[in-house]
Amino acid sequence: MVGEIFAGASAFKSLxxxxxxxxxxxxxxxxxxxxxxxxxxxxALQSDFSALRDSKxxxxxxxxxxxxxxxxxxxxxxxxxxxGVLVYRVKEVERGSEPPHEICADCYNNDKKSLLHAVAKGxxxxxxxxxxxxxxxxxxxxxxxxxxxxxxxxxxxxV
Ligand SMILES: [Zn+2]
Numbered sequence: 001m002v003g004e005i006f007a008g009a010s011a012f013k014s015l016x017x018x019x020x021x022x023x024x025x026x027x028x029x030x031x032x033x034x035x036x037x038x039x040x041x042x043x044a045l046q047s048d049f050s051a052l053r054d055s056k057x058x059x060x061x062x063x064x065x066x067x068x069x070x071x072x073x074x075x076x077x078x079x080x081x082x083x084g085v086l087v088y089r090v091k092e093v094e095r096g097s098e099p100p101h102e103i104c105a106d107c108y109n110n111d112k113k114s115l116l117h118a119v120a121k122g123x124x125x126x127x128x129x130x131x132x133x134x135x136x137x138x139x140x141x142x143x144x145x146x147x148x149x150x151x152x153x154x155x156x157x158x159v
Contacts, residue, residue, distance in 0.1 A: 007048070011044065015042060076088035077089060082139055087102040087103070103115055104116050104133060126139050
């Protein structure tokens, strides 16, 4: 980007020098050739300027996204869930009207906000899944439900 700016400044100076020199050219044919050359340089400069403007707009949008993410990022704190699964949980004071939730630690560290979904719960375990990176882990401490109740107790079919 910086190189493009210097190249653009150099091309602009070349164009300005050409325009200044144009008034000193007395030969009509030579003058016409220089005018065509200058026009070509002007069109190239307009194209470069347009590309630079597009780059600037894309960078500004990215900067806004980064600033928004940094502000959002500060709303979360790292938590360790049993047996040692790291997640980022929204701070209670920052939660507002949102329900309590966790976001994926790997995605967080890659500057991406991705909700962790509790896709299954039972026997003290909660299975969390991130649909962005594929994180899929059980958390919690397994609670043995004990022998099945009802039936003869010999098998789940009671036979
Ligand atoms: Zn993830």
